[in-house]
Amino acid sequence: MDRIVYLDNNATTQMAQEVIEIMAENADLYGNASSMHTLGRSSYTAIEWARGEVSALIDSDPGEIYFVSGASEANNTVFNVFRDRIDAGDKRDRILLSSVEHPASIETMKYLVSKGYKVETVPVDGTGELKLDELEKMMDEDVCLVSVMTGNNESGVIQPVKKAAEIAHKYGAYFHTDATQAIGKIPVSVKDIGADYLSMSAHKFYGPKGIGVLFVKKGVPLSPFVHGGHQEKGYRAGTYNNQSIIGMGKAAELARVNLKREHDELWRLREKLRKGIEERVPNVVINGSNDENKCLPGTLNVSFPSAEGESILLYLDMEGIEVSTGSACASGSLEPSYVLLAAGLDVELAHGSIRFSLGRYNTDEDVDYTLEKLPPIIKKIREMSTRK
Amino acid sequence: MAQSFMAQWVYTDVVKDHFMNPRNLWKEGEEFEADGVGEVGSLACGDQMRVGIKVKDGKISDLRWLTYGCASAIASTSMMSEMAIGMTLDEAYKLTPKAIMDKLGGLPEHKFHCSVLGDKALRAAVDDYLEKNNLPNPYKAESAVIICECKNVTDQMIEKLVSEDKVKNLEDLASLTGAGTGCGKCKIKLKEAIEEAMHILGKTN
Numbered sequence: 001m002d003r004i005v006y007l008d009n010n011a012t013t014q015m016a017q018e019v020i021e022i023m024a025e026n027a028d029l030y031g032n033a034s035s036m037h038t039l040g041r042s043s044y045t046a047i048e049w050a051r052g053e054v055s056a057l058i059d060s061d062p063g064e065i066y067f068v069s070g071a072s073e074a075n076n077t078v079f080n081v082f083r084d085r086i087d088a089g090d091k092r093d094r095i096l097l098s099s100v101e102h103p104a105s106i107e108t109m110k111y112l113v114s115k116g117y118k119v120e121t122v123p124v125d126g127t128g129e130l131k132l133d134e135l136e137k138m139m140d141e142d143v144c145l146v147s148v149m150t151g152n153n154e155s156g157v158i159q160p161v162k163k164a165a166e167i168a169h170k171y172g173a174y175f176h177t178d179a180t181q182a183i184g185k186i187p188v189s190v191k192d193i194g195a196d197y198l199s200m201s202a203h204k205f206y207g208p209k210g211i212g213v214l215f216v217k218k219g220v221p222l223s224p225f226v227h228g229g230h231q232e233k234g235y236r237a238g239t240y241n242n243q244s245i246i247g248m249g250k251a252a253e254l255a256r257v258n259l260k261r262e263h264d265e266l267w268r269l270r271e272k273l274r275k276g277i278e279e280r281v282p283n284v285v286i287n288g289s290n291d292e293n294k295c296l297p298g299t300l301n302v303s304f305p306s307a308e309g310e311s312i313l314l315y316l317d318m319e320g321i322e323v324s325t326g327s328a329c330a331s332g333s334l335e336p337s338y339v340l341l342a343a344g345l346d347v348e349l350a351h352g353s354i355r356f357s358l359g360r361y362n363t364d365e366d367v368d369y370t371l372e373k374l375p376p377i378i379k380k381i382r383e384m385s386t387r388k
Numbered sequence: 389m390a391q392s393f394m395a396q397w398v399y400t401d402v403v404k405d406h407f408m409n410p411r412n413l414w415k416e417g418e419e420f421e422a423d424g425v426g427e428v429g430s431l432a433c434g435d436q437m438r439v440g441i442k443v444k445d446g447k448i449s450d451l452r453w454l455t456y457g458c459a460s461a462i463a464s465t466s467m468m469s470e471m472a473i474g475m476t477l478d479e480a481y482k483l484t485p486k487a488i489m490d491k492l493g494g495l496p497e498h499k500f501h502c503s504v505l506g507d508k509a510l511r512a513a514v515d516d517y518l519e520k521n522n523l524p525n526p527y528k529a530e531s532a533v534i535i536c537e538c539k540n541v542t543d544q545m546i547e548k549l550v551s552e553d554k555v556k557n558l559e560d561l562a563s564l565t566g567a568g569t570g571c572g573k574c575k576i577k578l579k580e581a582i583e584e585a586m587h588i589l590g591k592t593n
Contacts, residue, residue: 310458
């Protein structure tokens with residue numbers, strides 16, 4: 001393949017060169033950060049530096065950062081904290097989450113419901129934004145936790161998390177936000193949001209895979225979630241993954257320093273791609289929001305009626321353009337994207353949806369190339385389709 | 389030396405070829421007067437196929453198709469079209485998804501259901517041809533498979549009831565036909581048959 005245009009940055013990102021370098025430079029930093037000798041203390045120093053960088057990125061205190069394997073573990077952990085409390089007899093036994101959360105939350109919810117716990121979803125409107133009035137209606141003194149993602153992975157819609165946190169707190173519930181997609185794309189401050197818990201993964205902002213953070217505000221409930229050691233104040237046992245943590249620290253530093261510039265550049269490219277598609281391809285539907293303040297800057301979700309998503313994805317792949325789809329066929333289930341359906345999108349349109357997600361390393365040439373290759377592909381697939 | 393992990397394409401080369409270069413496509417504006425047309429699936433279900441056949445001397449002399457669907461669905465219909473041309477109606481009726489899949493060099497397991505529509509559309513086209521020409525249709529009844537032995541309920545009966553919107557689930561079927569209320573060991577198969585019929589006929593819950 002001559003050329004790769006990677007437009008799947010919401011799935012994962014490539015590591016920044018600076019991240020690769022710092023991880024390579026510290027490849028021989030093998031000391032166990034829990035050891036008292038010099039090698040151990042060197043690892044400890046590196047890990048605490050990374051903790052500082054991550055906390056600076058999300059405006060927290062370093063002591064509120066817990067290193068985990070990623071946002072899936074972080075999300076599972078938050079739900080389990082409240083499961084423990086309910087099991088212990090806490091009268092607050094209801095958990096609410098938005099209907100468009102990541103599967104790491106939705107599947108955890110389904111599991112908990114199967115075990116008899118009361119977990120309910122709050123609907124979203126036609127753009128995919130949480131209905132705050134519905135949340136308010138569902139709230140009462142029995143709710144212990146409200147979980148709403150900061151920005152959606154499929155549609156890019158930015159959720160009103162600050163207002164959702166206010167509503168949760170008004171009723172005495174705690175508030176969790178899965179910020180995995182938002183980190184590095186828009187400013188995320190746990191203080192400004194009023195978050196009690198926050199999840200994130202390093203690989204979504206040019207860091208390594210398999211490492212992430214659970215932010216836990218000082219004083220809110222937490223119970224040990226990996227037993228077997230004193231790491232992370234005894235809550236999450238396991239020898240530190242030095243290199244990955246250092247890599248995440250560097251990625252956090254880069255994200256913080258470049259945030260504004262990167263946001264504006266991603267939004268510019270996203271709008272160029274959107275307008276180009278609308279000009280060159282007849283009959284397209286843009287899913288989500290085109291308001292800069294309500295959409296993650298690099299995400300563009302488009303439906304192409306009469307063209308099925310997996311086919312579009314594979315034809316684009318032949319040209320070296322890597323995207324993802326909300327089509328059921330690509331995922332192996334018969335149901336297309338629940339995120340798009342929750343926002344009221346027609347089932348057929350959901351089957352024909354493509355998510356373009358731009359990242360730090362995309363260029364104008366990438367967008368131009370995509371705009372050149374996409375229209376004939378859609379035309380070809382539509383010619384094969386059972387048109388009327 | 390660095391170890392390389394070069395990706396393989398998700399489907400076989402044959403699937404890729406048929407997906408990229410579909411055979412016997414029903415091109416827009418093409419003069420093709422079909423003697424029989426069959427359509428199965430729906431856009432809402434994620435795949436839909438339309439097959440048109442020409443029949444000469446009891447054989448399928450030519451065929452055109454259109455498919456809305458994933459790569460497996462497109463490649464399956466394309467392969468089916470190559471296999472079906474030249475077949476007698478009897479042979480065409482007996483063409484199975486497995487035969488098509490084997491010719492494609494296999495499909496990933498979760499893609500099996502994408503390949504079942506091609507042969508169904510072909511059968512629907514044969515049915516349409518026979519009906520239009522007031523010819524007897526010996527194939528349809530022959531190909532019926534009994535699913536509930538206690539109550540003698542076949543897949544075709546289920547398909548008919550689903551098509552008439554009388555059955556959406558096992559409860560509907562049981563109350564109309566008694567299927568599954570005898571020994572009960574066919575219940576899972578009945579459920580699968582209902583789901584498949586809903587998919588083929590483009591019915592949603």
